[in-house]
Amino acid sequence: MRLPFRHFGSKTKYSQVLENVKQTMTIAPKMWDEEALVKAAQRGQMDAFSELILHYQSQVFNLAYYILHDPAAADDATQEAFISAYRSIKKFRGGSFRSWLLRIVTNACYDELRRRKRRPNVSWDEFGDMDEEANPHLVNGGPRPEESVQQQELRALLDRSIAKLPTHHRTTIILIDRLGLSYEEAAKVMDVALGTVKSRLARARKEMQSLLQAERELLPARFRL
């Protein structure tokens, strides 16, 4: 390979560029290596933990969103979960990082639900700015404009039905059917036995079936029996 020496004033400058390229190749991961990222994050590298955040933030937010059924609260819970995860990542002893992370956000959401029982209403002072972009209370948690109408209706129906499930059943069906976790991972996230996960999932599916049947006319034809 011929090196473009003519583009650089001296050999020293070329070596500097080569070093920068090496550093760039070192920083940018070519493939997803969760274990390496976790170890780097345990050493205090914020960039590595940021990679983990970008990879899992959708799942974390959705879990919080479906548990809390509130976009603003889910946003706060997600942020708090990542902060808690970073502070305690040195305690992570291996295994499924996703399960560990989702367990943190699940506990944060349960804490939020308990807090809501004590203080069910949002005060006007907390409501704050009337600007919709600045105020998470005003963010519309419904379907986005770019989605098709059918998709929007289906998502809204699904959200309403999931919101009616008991908390533990809701968490179980979200973890397994929405986020794609295995039974074992779901058991770790919820800190329950595997048999409990099976039974909760079966009941949640049965309840969802009943709820969806009640609004059968809103379902697409392929989901009707």
Next chain:
Amino acid sequence: MTRKTWSTVDISAYLDGKLTPEVQVAFETTVSQDPDLQHRVAEMRQVVTLMRSVPLQEPPRNYLLTTEMVSESKPRTQRRRLPLLMMRVATSVAAAAFVVTSGLTLMQRGITPAMITQSRGAPEAAMLLEKEATGDEMEMLVAPMAQAVPAEEPAESEAPAAPEVEKAVERTVEVEEEVVPEAPAEPAFDMPDTENIEEPSLGDDEEVLALEIGMGGGAEEIAPEGDADSAEATTEVTDTADGMTAGVSVPDIADTPPEEAIQAEAEAAPAEVAAAEALAEQEEAMAAEAPMPPVEAVGEMTTGADSEAAIRTIPQEDHAPEMAGEAIEATDAAPAVWAPVGLGVVTAVLAAITLWISRRQLD
């Protein structure tokens, strides 16, 4: 393997492939033969398919962390708690030092807790002791003393009165032979009307002495009628003071008619009362520091008629050695007294600051 019914858990596990191979074979066999079970499986499969087909919600933003977001909580809490912790320690140390210093000061002064406990009934006890020691005459003299002493006066100035009466008697004998060097320079007596005051009308010696003690014990010179020795003594004092000194000048009793003396006394009564009040105040101040002078005067009463005139001529300078000693004691005791007082003030200030910091942190 034959089973009559298949539960929802079995159907759910079958859809996820979580049944054991044997159970799965049995389940599939039953499903192929049971339309109702087929319908149940189809319904649940639709739910699972629907749940997995709808895409996830897009998070409203990225949740990337910054160093400030991660590291702001704990250090801030520690920084907040550090001043409060330091103030608590400082307040505790100051309070402990205050208690120790106060105790040492009391011990240096010879005050024990038992004495403090007994001192609550000390004024009455001192009165009873003095009555027993000196009889009815003492009873008359101690009454004005007890009135002159403030109620809050600690018992240490009154309780040891009885033994000090004997000392006072001995001092009185010595005082008889002393020559008064100079009349006291009391501004309260620097009044022209008082120069001609004569007090022979107070023939009752007890009344005179009672008045004398009540007014300050020995500062005023009163010569009884017909006592030549005392007249000479008082004349000597007046001469020493050149008759125009600020101190109390006693006129020559032998040259002054009694009627004029009475008139002069009547004219000078308001000024004399004012002087007496000033002396009483001074005596109270003196009694607070040195309880000895009034007791001395009480003791002088018991020494006989000849000593009365000499006793009355005792100016304040006669107490100079005692006062000097007391001043030395007061000078020595000043740091010991101010140490606990200062520590108490410091402790109070530190406690107030600590309370303020803790309340601010709670807010």
